[in-house]
Amino acid sequence: xxxxxxxxxxxxxxxxxxxxxxxxxxxxxxxxxxxxxxxxxxxxxxxxxxxxxxxxxxxxxxxxxxxxxxxxxxxxxxxxxxxxxxxxxxxxxxxxxxxxxxxxxxxxxxxxxxxxxxxxxxxxxxxxxxxxxxxxxxxxxxxxxxxxxxxxxxxxxxxxxxxxxxxxxxxxxxxxxxxxxxxxxxxxxxxxxxxxxxxxxxxxxxxxxxxxxxxxxxxxxxxxxxxxxxxxxxxxxxxxxxxxxxxxxxxxxxxxxxxxxxxxxxxxxxxxxxxxxxxxxxxxxxxxxxxxxxxxxxxxxxxxxxxxxxxxxxxxxxxxxxxxxxxxxxxxxxxxxxxxxxxxxxxxxxxxxxxxxxxxxxxxxx
Ligand code: MRU
Numbered sequence: 301x302x303x304x305x306x307x308x309x310x311x312x313x314x315x316x317x318x319x320x321x322x323x324x325x326x327x328x329x330x331x332x333x334x335x336x337x338x339x340x341x342x343x344x345x346x347x348x349x350x351x352x353x354x355x356x357x358x359x360x361x362x363x364x365x366x367x368x369x370x371x372x373x374x375x376x377x378x379x380x381x382x383x384x385x386x387x388x389x390x391x392x393x394x395x396x397x398x399x400x401x402x403x404x405x406x407x408x409x410x411x412x413x414x415x416x417x418x419x420x421x422x423x424x425x426x427x428x429x430x431x432x433x434x435x436x437x438x439x440x441x442x443x444x445x446x447x448x449x450x451x452x453x454x455x456x457x458x459x460x461x462x463x464x465x466x467x468x469x470x471x472x473x474x475x476x477x478x479x480x481x482x483x484x485x486x487x488x489x490x491x492x493x494x495x496x497x498x499x500x501x502x503x504x505x506x507x508x509x510x511x512x513x514x515x516x517x518x519x520x521x522x523x524x525x526x527x528x529x530x531x532x533x534x535x536x537x538x539x540x541x542x543x544x545x546x547x548x549x550x551x552x553x554x555x556x557x558x559x560x561x562x563x564x565x566x567x568x569x570x571x572x573x574x575x576x577x578x579x580x581x582x583x584x585x586x587x588x589x590x591x592x593x594x595x596x597x598x599x600x601x602x603x604x605x606x607x608x609x610x611x612x613x614x615x616x617x618x619x620x621x622x623x624x625x626x627x628x629x630x631x632x633x634x635x636x637x638x639x640x641x642x643x644x645x646x647x648x649x650x651x652x653x654x655x656x657x658x659x660x661x662x663x664x665x666x
């Protein structure tokens with residue numbers, strides 16, 4: 301999508317054909333700066349420190365991380381070490397494991413001297429496939445928005461989203477935002493309620509930033525506002541992303557998603573989840589019981605980071621020194637609260653049957 305009017309992806313290979321460029325998302329929305337990943341340690345650090353984040357982008361960075369690792373050591377031991385380092389960076393987004401397994405399958409049986417080239421090729425495919433998948437998600441989700449627009453001619457369609465499931469969280473288009481961008485590009489009147497998404501504020505910092513750069517009308521709201529808006533008919537549809545969807549359609553996503561799904565259910569607001577198929581984990585059924593939820597540092601809760609009047613990025617403490625803090629990164633929305641899953645193969649039911657029928661090859665493999 302566009303940054304300062306320029307078409308941009310969230311990850312690319314630099315002109316040297318080796319180093320990997322990323323946008324440092326920890327500086328947004330205050331500064332737009334890019335970084336070069338030169339080693340697998342750089343890639344692991346970028347994921348862990350959330351310079352890159354969002355399930356599909358984490359997968360793409362990990363894929364390139366394997367390629368960078370093989371430049372340093374193309375042996376089997378080197379491959380295993382890189383896998384172990386990268387898989388430990390973030391536990392919840394299943395795209396990380398998916399991408400690492402794809403890379404392993406691509407290079408494992410190749411001679412050492414071919415491994416680097418093969419790895420860069422497969423990583424590029426993973427990135428390109430993500431763009432194609434998200435474009436398809438957008439086309440399917442667009443129909444949902446068009447249906448709503450047809451029911452309220454001349455009026456704006458209001459979409460609520462949580463966290464950042466935008467192009468910054470993927471390679472391009474985003475998942476939840478892809479239908480939004482496509483509706484906007486088609487000239488449909490659309491407006492997005494952007495949950496700020498404490499504690500790291502991915503909505504306020506990232507979703508708002510990217511929607512603004514693409515010219516999409518939006519309003520940032522405190523996380524607790526969605527229920528009120530739904531009660532007053534101000535939300536036509538909720539579309540969120542996800543870090544992992546189980547075989548029965550339970551949806552793990554950024555903490556607070558579950559509460560939005562409950563509010564949507566109570567107010568008959570359709571609640572959709574947009575996902576690329578690598579986000580499906582067919583090895584897991586009950587998301588609440590089985591998905592490991594990342595616990596993040598207390599500091600994300602005790603401090604707020606922002607821009608000072610004289611242009612410095614600073615953090616300030618907002619919680620008493622003596623108070624305990626809990627920081628669960630994700631929650632699970634049970635399938636019964638999900639109106640439908642917007643995938644690259646169409647909008648499907650959040651059920652075991654719906655997922656298995658849409659992705660039989662994945663269901664059988666896992
Ligand atoms: O902790 P984050 O910022 O990586 O969490 C991101 C989310 O929860 C996104 O909604 C999810 O990864 C889907 S991204 C298309």
